[in-house]
Amino acid sequence: xxxxxxxxxxxxxxxxxxxxxxxRAAETSKLFPVAWELRTILYLGVLLLSSGLGIxxxxxxxxxxxxxxxxxxxxxxxxxxxxxxxxxxxxxWQKMRTxxxxxxxxxxxxxxxxxxxxxxxxxxxxxxxxxxxxATFIPLIVLTFSAYYFDHLGVLCMAITNLAAWMGVxxxxxxxxTANDFSSERIVYAGLLLxxxxxxxxxxxxxxxxxxxxxxxxxxxxxxxxxxSMIAAHFTLLRWPFFGWxxxxxxxxxxxxxFFPVVRNSAYFLVVMALYIYVQLIIIITxxxxxxxxxxxxxxxxxxxxxxxxxxxxxxxxxxx
Amino acid sequence: MIAYNKEQxxxxxxQEAAEAVKEKGLISQEEWEAIQAKHPVKLYTPNIFVxxxxxxxxxxxxxxxxxxxxxxxxxxxxxxxxxxxxxFFLGIVCYFLLELYTHAKPHYxxxxxxxxxxxxxGMMITGFILMEMNPTGVTFxxxxxxxxxxxxxxxxxxxxxxxxxxxxxxxxxxxNVIPAPALVLSIVIFILSLATFxxxxxxxxxxxxxxxxxxxxxxxxxxxxxxxxxxNYFVVREIxxxxxxxEPGEALPLGWFFWITTCVVPLIYIYLGITKxxxxxxxxxxTLVAATVYTxxxxxxxxxxxxxxxxxxxxxxxxxxxxxxxLKTPKHGFTTSEEHIDHSKEKSILESLIxxxxxxxxxTPTDTGGFGGGSTxxxxxxxxx
Numbered sequence: 063x064x065x066x067x068x069x070x071x072x073x074x075x076x077x078x079x080x081x082x083x084x085x086r087a088a089e090t091s092k093l094f095p096v097a098w099e100l101r102t103i104l105y106l107g108v109l110l111l112s113s114g115l116g117i118x119x120x121x122x123x124x125x126x127x128x129x130x131x132x133x134x135x136x137x138x139x140x141x142x143x144x145x146x147x148x149x150x151x152x153x154x155w156q157k158m159r160t161x162x163x164x165x166x167x168x169x170x171x172x173x174x175x176x177x178x179x180x181x182x183x184x185x186x187x188x189x190x191x192x193x194x195x196x197a198t199f200i201p202l203i204v205l206t207f208s209a210y211y212f213d214h215l216g217v218l219c220m221a222i223t224n225l226a227a228w229m230g231v232x233x234x235x236x237x238x239x240t241a242n243d244f245s246s247e248r249i250v251y252a253g254l255l256l257x258x259x260x261x262x263x264x265x266x267x268x269x270x271x272x273x274x275x276x277x278x279x280x281x282x283x284x285x286x287x288x289x290x291s292m293i294a295a296h297f298t299l300l301r302w303p304f305f306g307w308x309x310x311x312x313x314x315x316x317x318x319x320x321f322f323p324v325v326r327n328s329a330y331f332l333v334v335m336a337l338y339i340y341v342q343l344i345i346i347i348t349x350x351x352x353x354x355x356x357x358x359x360x361x362x363x364x365x366x367x368x369x370x371x372x373x374x375x376x377x378x379x380x381x382x383x
Numbered sequence: 384m385i386a387y388n389k390e391q392x393x394x395x396x397x398q399e400a401a402e403a404v405k406e407k408g409l410i411s412q413e414e415w416e417a418i419q420a421k422h423p424v425k426l427y428t429p430n431i432f433v434x435x436x437x438x439x440x441x442x443x444x445x446x447x448x449x450x451x452x453x454x455x456x457x458x459x460x461x462x463x464x465x466x467x468x469x470x471f472f473l474g475i476v477c478y479f480l481l482e483l484y485t486h487a488k489p490h491y492x493x494x495x496x497x498x499x500x501x502x503x504x505g506m507m508i509t510g511f512i513l514m515e516m517n518p519t520g521v522t523f524x525x526x527x528x529x530x531x532x533x534x535x536x537x538x539x540x541x542x543x544x545x546x547x548x549x550x551x552x553x554x555x556x557x558x559n560v561i562p563a564p565a566l567v568l569s570i571v572i573f574i575l576s577l578a579t580f581x582x583x584x585x586x587x588x589x590x591x592x593x594x595x596x597x598x599x600x601x602x603x604x605x606x607x608x609x610x611x612x613x614x615n616y617f618v619v620r621e622i623x624x625x626x627x628x629x630e631p632g633e634a635l636p637l638g639w640f641f642w643i644t645t646c647v648v649p650l651i652y653i654y655l656g657i658t659k660x661x662x663x664x665x666x667x668x669x670t671l672v673a674a675t676v677y678t679x680x681x682x683x684x685x686x687x688x689x690x691x692x693x694x695x696x697x698x699x700x701x702x703x704x705x706x707x708x709x710l711k712t713p714k715h716g717f718t719t720s721e722e723h724i725d726h727s728k729e730k731s732i733l734e735s736l737i738x739x740x741x742x743x744x745x746x747t748p749t750d751t752g753g754f755g756g757g758s759t760x761x762x763x764x765x766x767x768x
């Protein structure tokens with residue numbers, strides 16, 4: 063198919079003989095890339111292994127003995143970290159070239175087992191007593207350190223979820239909305255704060271050049287957590303008259319757009335922000351109880367029209383770049 | 384046949400192909416610019432996120448309009464048939480808009496076309512259901528409409544949907560009209576899938592079907608999956624068992640045959656994938672190994688689930704690590720070189736979301752109180768009309 067397209071271009075005189083030969087040669091000697099498949103298998107393997115081990119240990123607790131299990135988990139975790147530390151090139155604040163594919167996954171396995179190690183210590187021996195904060199704070203430190211030291215985005219995600227857990231919020235994409243009790247003021251405040259922290263970290267990553275490629279991940283968590291919390295704030299916190307929190311959302315969106323190139327240059331963030339504002343507006347319209355259902359549908363339709371207009375504008379802005 | 388402007392589609396494909404070879408340095412910058420100048424693309428094809436957003440907005444908008452129409456004629460519309468009339472009317476209007484958008488403003492994969500196709504199809508089918516048409520008839524009309532839509536608007540998801548609707552019709556026809564026995568059903572689906580797969584392989588390489596080759600390649604994945612499903616012991620036992628009124632726990636007649644196919648088909652896929660260098664076969668085969676393990680576990684208790692997880696995880700990590708080492712320098716035409724991995728922004732966003740989701744999140748400590756309660760903001764845009 064490809065060769066045919068270029069043969070046509072060649073006939074039109076748009077592609078030179080030399081380039082055509084290169085394309086033909088590339089087409090015939092094409093290698094079959096399997097890197098993505100192998101990576102996926104590795105990733106699933108690591109996940110299966112770590113969770114399988116977890117269950118296995120949990121079930122056989124009375125026969126193996128706690129000390130042996132804790133030693134085993136610690137050994138796996140330590141082994142992974144030692145391997146990673148040996149393979150790792152010298153630390154830089156820039157993006158590091160991964161020494162090998164295996165390296166990435168062993169760092170991941172090391173961190174996963176480390177978290178189970180701490181959880182286990184706490185569950186079994188109550189090492190940290192009732193200081194639950196400490197039990198999540200220690201993994202937080204280790205994960206954050208590992209994310210930067212070993213330069214690993216997956217571990218960074220773990221660190222952020224851990225920070226959230228420490229603050230009392232659940233931020234895995236699937237549970238962000240369902241598993242958090244947003245009627246509790248505390249959670250809403252924690253969510254707002256967490257969102258701001260993530261956005262702040264995103265800014266620092268970029269401007270201080272502290273692993274500038276972490277910018278996107280921080281912003282991703284930040285935007286979702288902040289906007290969901292703002293929607294929740296509309297219900298639980300002080301009810302500002304009319305469109306208080308929507309105006310807040312608009313202001314936040316404007317600031318993000320104005321001061322963060324990562325947001326300004328990404329259709330993803332702009333679309334997500336537009337959708338959040340749309341949802342918030344629909345919620346408010348539904349709440350105000352217009353009384354006339356026809357009018358209600360009509361206003362919703364108007365809002366949907368505005369959403370389409372916003373999306374088309376976003377696309378036009380993106381195209382220009 | 385195709386609704387989109389053919390010349391524009393050709394230009395679109397030319398630019399895509401040229402960009403790919405330009406990135407590999409096979410053509411020069413001047414050639415790339417000359418190609419762009421000679422084959423300009425005027426199609427409106429927004430970014431994938433904008434596309435999803437637009438599709439959602441169009442669907443919601445159409446539902447709202449639907450609601451308004453029904454509201455306007457509440458008194459007139461006592462009978463279901465008149466509601467069906469409204470659905471047909473709106474469906475036709477949507478189809479008209481769809482043609483308008485793809486011709487006058489050349490929308491192509493813009494989300495507006497996706498949304499309008501879904502809305503048109505949905506309204507028509509709702510109309511037919513309101514007319515109290517029987518299920519076989521509904522599946523037939525669904526199939527008929529999706530084929531027409533697919534021929535005019537070759538979108539990837541629509542290709543898979545069309546194939547699914549064909550399967551659904553064949554299934555409904557065999558079960559409701561003929562009352563065919565379960566084994567015949569399995570054989571028919573098997574042959575249909577195999578024929579579809581062979582056909583897709585042929586079509587993909589043909590230049591004259593070039594507009595369809597992307598969506599058709601998605602259909603070939605679906606065909607391989609349905610082929611496996613038609614001979615998988617679990618699927619045949621559960622669906623066929625219902626039809627034959629088997630007692631729970633009773634074995635399937637010819638069960639040994641289905642056990643063999645359940646275990647062998649994924650291996651054949653993987654073998655074909657490796658020898659023929661076919662990604663479709665390789666990826667489906669690897670995925671279906673998991674399905675086979677699941678099927679076996681459904682009936683035979685060999686090992687507790689955590690042992691299976693550990694063994695599988697260990698084997699997977701081992702095989703992948705060995706292969707990565709073995710293929711460090713390309714052998715037998717395979718390479719693990721990272722340069723072939725698609726590093727586009729969209730892909731990396733999706734990847735980071737998947738990682739964030741699957742990464743076992745630590746439990747939130749209980750002293751903050753009140754977790755697991757209901758959410759106050761579930762409704763959103765979806766449930767409010």
